[in-house]
Amino acid sequence: MLFMRTTLTIDADVERLLQRELRRTNRSMKAVVNDALRAGLRSQGKPSRARRFKVEPHAFGFKPGVDVDRLNQLVDEMEAEETARKLAR
Numbered sequence: 001m002l003f004m005r006t007t008l009t010i011d012a013d014v015e016r017l018l019q020r021e022l023r024r025t026n027r028s029m030k031a032v033v034n035d036a037l038r039a040g041l042r043s044q045g046k047p048s049r050a051r052r053f054k055v056e057p058h059a060f061g062f063k064p065g066v067d068v069d070r071l072n073q074l075v076d077e078m079e080a081e082e083t084a085r086k087l088a089r
Contacts, residue, residue, distance in 0.1 A: 018032065021036075
């Protein structure tokens with residue numbers, strides 16, 4: 001196995017992340033940097049796949065004649081009636 005020794009200039013924000021990871025894992029800097037570079041370089045060019053969205057239908061059991069597209073209007077009307085009752089007291 002070939003080893004390469006080099007000097008890197010690390011940005012301040014990356015240094016903070018690196019230090020946090022070193023404390024969290026109690027691993028050597030060499031191991032943490034190598035793993036991070038491997039993960040980053042392997043993921044380049046690969047779009048992340050979002051989980052497929054699945055719709056689960058549900059039978060609400062509305063009675064015939066109930067327009068489910070106008071339920072918000074029904075709620076608004078009920079709230080208006082309740083407000084009118086409260087104000088009439």
